[in-house]
Amino acid sequence: MHQQPATARRVTIVDVARQAGVSTTAVSKVLRDAYGTSPHMRSRVRAAVDELGYRPSAAARALRGRTWTLGVMLPDVRNPFFADILDGVGEHLDDTEYQLFMTSGCNDATSEARVTEAMIDRSMDGLILIAPVSPPAHLDRLARTVPTVVIGRHSHSPRFDTVNDDDFTGAGLMVAHLAGLGHHRIAHIEHHETDRIRLAEMPNALRADGYRHAMHQHGLGEHIDIASTTYTRDGGYHGARILLDRKNPPTAIFAGADVVALGVLDALTEAGLSVPGDVSVAGYDNITLAGFRAISLTSVDQAGHRIGSTAARLLLERITDHTRPAAQVKLSPTAVVRGTTGPPR
Amino acid sequence: MHQQPATARRVTIVDVARQAGVSTTAVSKVLRDAYGTSPHMRSRVRAAVDELGYRPSAAARALRGRTWTLGVMLPDVRNPFFADILDGVGEHLDDTEYQLFMTSGCNDATSEARVTEAMIDRSMDGLILIAPVSPPAHLDRLARTVPTVVIGRHSHSPRFDTVNDDDFTGAGLMVAHLAGLGHHRIAHIEHHETDRIRLAEMPNALRADGYRHAMHQHGLGEHIDIASTTYTRDGGYHGARILLDRKNPPTAIFAGADVVALGVLDALTEAGLSVPGDVSVAGYDNITLAGFRAISLTSVDQAGHRIGSTAARLLLERITDHTRPAAQVKLSPTAVVRGTTGPPR
DNA sequence: AAACATTTGGAAAACGTTACCCACATCACT
DNA sequence: AGTGATGTGGGTAACGTTTTCCAAATGTTT
Numbered sequence: 001m002h003q004q005p006a007t008a009r010r011v012t013i014v015d016v017a018r019q020a021g022v023s024t025t026a027v028s029k030v031l032r033d034a035y036g037t038s039p040h041m042r043s044r045v046r047a048a049v050d051e052l053g054y055r056p057s058a059a060a061r062a063l064r065g066r067t068w069t070l071g072v073m074l075p076d077v078r079n080p081f082f083a084d085i086l087d088g089v090g091e092h093l094d095d096t097e098y099q100l101f102m103t104s105g106c107n108d109a110t111s112e113a114r115v116t117e118a119m120i121d122r123s124m125d126g127l128i129l130i131a132p133v134s135p136p137a138h139l140d141r142l143a144r145t146v147p148t149v150v151i152g153r154h155s156h157s158p159r160f161d162t163v164n165d166d167d168f169t170g171a172g173l174m175v176a177h178l179a180g181l182g183h184h185r186i187a188h189i190e191h192h193e194t195d196r197i198r199l200a201e202m203p204n205a206l207r208a209d210g211y212r213h214a215m216h217q218h219g220l221g222e223h224i225d226i227a228s229t230t231y232t233r234d235g236g237y238h239g240a241r242i243l244l245d246r247k248n249p250p251t252a253i254f255a256g257a258d259v260v261a262l263g264v265l266d267a268l269t270e271a272g273l274s275v276p277g278d279v280s281v282a283g284y285d286n287i288t289l290a291g292f293r294a295i296s297l298t299s300v301d302q303a304g305h306r307i308g309s310t311a312a313r314l315l316l317e318r319i320t321d322h323t324r325p326a327a328q329v330k331l332s333p334t335a336v337v338r339g340t341t342g343p344p345r
Numbered sequence: 346m347h348q349q350p351a352t353a354r355r356v357t358i359v360d361v362a363r364q365a366g367v368s369t370t371a372v373s374k375v376l377r378d379a380y381g382t383s384p385h386m387r388s389r390v391r392a393a394v395d396e397l398g399y400r401p402s403a404a405a406r407a408l409r410g411r412t413w414t415l416g417v418m419l420p421d422v423r424n425p426f427f428a429d430i431l432d433g434v435g436e437h438l439d440d441t442e443y444q445l446f447m448t449s450g451c452n453d454a455t456s457e458a459r460v461t462e463a464m465i466d467r468s469m470d471g472l473i474l475i476a477p478v479s480p481p482a483h484l485d486r487l488a489r490t491v492p493t494v495v496i497g498r499h500s501h502s503p504r505f506d507t508v509n510d511d512d513f514t515g516a517g518l519m520v521a522h523l524a525g526l527g528h529h530r531i532a533h534i535e536h537h538e539t540d541r542i543r544l545a546e547m548p549n550a551l552r553a554d555g556y557r558h559a560m561h562q563h564g565l566g567e568h569i570d571i572a573s574t575t576y577t578r579d580g581g582y583h584g585a586r587i588l589l590d591r592k593n594p595p596t597a598i599f600a601g602a603d604v605v606a607l608g609v610l611d612a613l614t615e616a617g618l619s620v621p622g623d624v625s626v627a628g629y630d631n632i633t634l635a636g637f638r639a640i641s642l643t644s645v646d647q648a649g650h651r652i653g654s655t656a657a658r659l660l661l662e663r664i665t666d667h668t669r670p671a672a673q674v675k676l677s678p679t680a681v682v683r684g685t686t687g688p689p690r
Numbered sequence: 691a692a693a694c695a696t697t698t699g700g701a702a703a704a705c706g707t708t709a710c711c712c713a714c715a716t717c718a719c720t
Numbered sequence: 721a722g723t724g725a726t727g728t729g730g731g732t733a734a735c736g737t738t739t740t741c742c743a744a745a746t747g748t749t750t
Contacts, residue, residue, distance in 0.1 A: 012736055023700045028738060036698060059412070059469040060736035062404030069467065071446075077431060078633065083422045090450055099463040101446035105435055118444040122403040122414065122467075145684075217711040231638070266638035288423065292578070293611040295639060357706055368730045373708060381728060405706030408735040 011054045020048035031056060032065075062123035070315065072102040072120040072128045075114065079259070080287040082130055083303055085151060088308020089128065097123070097314070109134045116142055126315045129153075137196060147318040149311045154201045154326060161314040163329045165302040167203040170333035171210030171254075172217070174282050174300055177335050178252045180220040181343045183280065186215065187250035188223040189239035189260050204231060205286060207256045225250060229260075236263020243273060251279060251344040258283035258290050258299055265295070265340070276342035286336050296339035303331050356399045376401060377410075386635055405682045407468035415660065416464040417447040418457065424604065425632040426649055430496060433653020434473060436534035441661070443470070454479045461487055471660045474498075481542060487587040492663040494656045499546045501673060506659040508674045510647040515678035516555030516599075517562075519627050519645055521678050523597045525565040526688045528625065531560065532570040532595035534584035534605050549576060552601045552629060570595060574605075581608020587615060596624060596689040603628035603635050603644055610640070610685070622689035631681050641684035648676050 013031075017024045022041060029037050030045040048054070057066050072089065074082050081259055086102070101124075106112045107292035112134045124146065131152035132139060142148055150162045171188075178186050188211045191204035199205050208226060215224045219230055227242045229235035236255055240263065243250055255261040262285030265275065273279055283290060286301035291314055318324060358376075361379035362369045367386060374382050375390040382390075393399070417434065419427055431447070438445055444471075451457045457479045464472055469491065470659055476497035477484060487493055495507045516533075523531045533556045534610045536549035538572030544550050553571060572587045574580035581600055585608065588595055600606040610620065628635060631646035638689050655674055663669060 010736090014736080024737080025700055025702095025739090026698095029699090032738080034738090039699060041699080055462060055466055057407075057736055059404050059407030060705090061738075063408070063707090063736080064738035066468070067404070077422055077428045078425060080423060086422060086449060096612075099448075099467075100459075101448060103444075104431060115444075117400060120398055122412070122444075262637055262639065269638050280511075291633065292607055293614050294607070311502060355706090359706080369707080370709090370730055370732095371728090374729090377708080379708095383728060386729080402706055403734090406708075408706080408737090409708040 009321075010057070011052045013054070013056070015052055016045065016048045016054045017051060020044045025193045025197075028259045033236075066125050067123045068097045068099060069122070070098050070100050070126045070128065071122075071124045072100060072130065073106055073115055073119075073143040074102050074104040074130050075106050075133075077104040080289060081258075081285040081302065083288075084302075084304025085130060085308035085311070087311070088200060088305040089312045090308075091305075092309040092312035092316075098316075107133075109138070110283035113138065120146055126319050128311050130313060131203075133198070140179070147315060147322065149315045149318070151311050152203055154203070154206060154328075157205065158326050161311075161313065161318060161327045161329070163307050163311045164203070164331070165333050166330045167206035167333075168210035168213070170284065170300040170302070171207040171256075173333060173335040174254050174284070174298075175211055175214035175218065177298070177337060178254065178280060178282065178341065179214075179220065181252075181341065182278070183252040183344050184220055185223050185225070185248060185250040186220065186252045186254060187227065187243045189227045189229060189236060189243070189253065189255045189264070191231040191235070191256055192228040203255055212252065223250075229254065231257045231260055233259050233263040233266070236260035240267035244273075249279075252282070252341070253279060254282045256284055258285045258287045258297060261297055261299070261340075262295070263288075265297075275340050277345060280341040280344070282341055290336075290338070298338045298341040299336050301334045301336050303333070306331055355402070356397045358399070358401070360397055361390065361393045361399045364397055365389045384446075396560060397466045411470050412468045413442050413444060414467070414469045414474065415443050415445050415471045416467075416469045417422075418451055418475060418477065419447050419449040420451050420462050420476050420478075422449040424630075426603075426630040426647065427500040428633075429647075430475060430653035430656070433650040433655070434657045435653075436650075437654040437657035437661075440578070443661075453476075454483070455522065456541025458483065465491055471664050473656050473660060476548075478543065481546070492558075492660060492667065494660045496652060496656050497548055499548070499551065499673075503671050506656075506663060506672045506674070508652050508656045508659065509676070510548070510652065510678050511675045512551035512678075513555035513558070514603075515629065515645040515647070516552040517559035518560035518678060518680040519599050519629070520556055522561075522643070522682060523599065523625060523627065523686065524565065525596075526625070526686065528597040528689050529565055529566065530570070530593060530595040531597045531599060532572065532588045534572045534574060534581060534588075534598065534600045534609070536576040536580070536601055537573040545640050549601055552690075556599065568595075576602045576605055578604050578611070579607040580611075581605035582612045583608075585612035585625060589618075594624075597627070598624060598685070599627045599629075601629055603632045603642060605644055606644070606685075607634075607640070610642075620685050622690060625686040625689070627686055635683065643683045643686040645679050646679050646681050648678070652677055 002124055013024050013027050017027045027045050028044050103115045106115050126147040129150045140157050140159050148160040150160055154164055155162055190208040193199050193205050227239035229239040253264050255264055261281055262282050283297050283299040286299040290297035292297045358369045358372050362372045372390050375387050406578035448460045451460050457477055471492040474495045485502050485504050492642050493505040495505055500507055500510055535553040538544050574584040597608050598608055604624050609626050620626055628642050628644040631644040635644045637644035
């Protein structure tokens, strides 16, 4: 049995060139499908590559050309909606040479900056930012340095593409569903936003706007009732408590996110209220969990998969053509009706 | 207002050297805290670095030294248990220069190989593999090339460290809990494993073994009943259907994973059975979701956070000292009793 | 046959670091 | 004064690619 040496030197392009009896330039050309290679040389080089098990060093490549590496910045691995997006991105990249790496746990502008810097330091070819909170100027500066696509933020920069769900319309869909069931006192739980700029760009703000607009449209303007908390399970719990303490509590609660709706369900269970008998509950995002029979949450589906694959497509386009004008893609959400919504008692 | 040029050349070590009036060697030394720098030179260099906003290129570094990059291979972003591990890893790395990048969606040996190759191509300094399914020989070869820590696999290689929950004991804890409640017909749903080697190394196999062993210990050997499906929600659903169709159906179902338990709950809801009135249900992993009031699943907690931080610590140690003997860390699980388990009717 | 275009292949200079040397100055001790 | 140890700084060759030339060979048109 052959004992491998403890430190096996990596096979380089020089080894391949020697094996094939050609220059390193030739090998490089073949590998990159560049101009100036004869069929004969190509086959010899490819044979040598296979025989030696050569793999190009991304590090060395980075110094001259591409790294074939893309970075995805993810605020939170726990949010299952992001998993759908990742699936979409991954699927689009499967047929390409690109490799995807992600970071998670960026919840403020400081850590976002740290992560994006790290990606640039590593010469990544393109970045996908999911729901970033950094100020627009920072995103712009970033996109000047490296091809970038932003998901989940309704920006209009000439520097980067954006892919979004139409949150305004989506909120309207859910209000329409609830109003159609006969509800009047439909309340909303929003993610509290103070920053003036983000107020116009963040999905949560647009969902609240869409809610307000749709309530007016259905002649329910006087019943508009919003609890301002956060997009977390705790936020949902507290939001529900606030709404239930009103002198005229709502018969339906439309949470701005599914995780929020889960918190609402917790609060209702605790208060001894039945769903949808006493109160209807709806969420937003249609996370996988929402489909579980034990929960069966009515929600708005964002087509996360399509968001992801669209973002990947745009990014590759932008890497190829750095000057292409920026695109803003807006996808249409759909309402998914399940067991937590029903007619008011 | 100063208009930035469209293509800003990156600030390199040469620029810093010129600005500080020293050699590039000097700058490099200061940056790496290497020997041979006077306090005066250090301060001049650091000033130049700050002034120019210099950041070292990881790509160039990779060709000579470290990249300060660690890779985490994750089978599935959707499994919330992995998020706990990531938190632990991230926390341990926060005070260091290292940056973490992950990949997800590796569910077979082929894609695992592809991902690990990609990480090596990019000269990552160390790898953390979570629940890999590759054959041991492949893991060994990998660990020979790059410092590696494996989580969720009870291997005993001299090449890499492992961090695991004591799955055998954990299963025993849950059987003890259920038996203590008065259950006799306690069934188990396992992840079907055919590979002979993995049978000895994979947590799922150890959980099933632990279940069997504990049943015997409690004098319930004759009631051992295992449904062999997969560790997915569907697997749980089908497993439950199989068990419920027995002529003597179990009064308690211990699923090998929380996601499986969720599928079990679906099947029970569908069958019109109450939990824990008709059937008690327990899972394994204590995913965040298990704590949701609407679910309130009894489970075994694996201390994912501690698994992650331990793995990170071991990895950094191994990067520093390549020759340190391999360690196998086994952490103790705890049972978390919630609403889905109760005495049999 | 001369002139020119095209194909085929390679030499060599980047790319931005680090590591291995060597040189010089300073200081303490014989 | 001579010797050796120590501190301080830099020159330069890697590291493994890609890219820009340039030269030779071959083919095509006058």
